[in-house]
Amino acid sequence: AQKITQTQPGMFVQEKEAVTLDCTYDTSDPSYGLFWYKQPSSGEMIFLIYQGSYDQQNATEGRYSLNFQKARKSANLVISASQLGDSAMYFCAMREGQAGGTSYGKLTFGQGTILTVHP
């Protein structure tokens, strides 16, 4: 079974509008972290936002917020006030396990969603 599922291969949004990118995950580990990365055409993965499994509040970083619904195992990324420079591939990723565990450093990525922002 896929551990990270991103069901939207591509999304389009008008400049200055908000957009939500979907991510669902599958784990039996009570301790995990969820990450979103942006990958422009240059290839570099840019960290956007992090949500820990025990965090009580949804994470926010500037125009990025994470809609974390633990019971539904979803961690959707919301980008507000879209800009042309937001056009890129977006990846949801999960890290399972406690610090120091053998799998702690491994990130499992979804297939990504290509976001296109129209002027």
Place this chain on the structure above:
Amino acid sequence: DAGVTQSPTHLIKTRGQQVTLRCSPISGHKSVSWYQQVLGQGPQFIFQYYEKEERGRGNFPDRFSARQFPNYSSELNVNALLLGDSALYLCASSLVSGGPETQYFGPGTRLLVL
């Protein structure tokens, strides 16, 4: 502060050859992870090293090996290259301080095997 650096940026090899990719982590970061990203897919975990010891290994053949040096830089070696090894190889560094351990990625090395 400088981010994660990788060299070379691009590489062309032929089948059967060997390749070495290099990564320097963010200053102060002691952990380095390697990922392979085939075109159109998300990155796949290859290795993680922390304090010069292998902490994790993904589902990759023994042709893939890595090491970490005392200055925390790292090398990824791939022997007996196959066409399917053509990919973007990403290096990521993290503090491993017990916190969220966010991994910060370098620009990657694009490897083309002919």
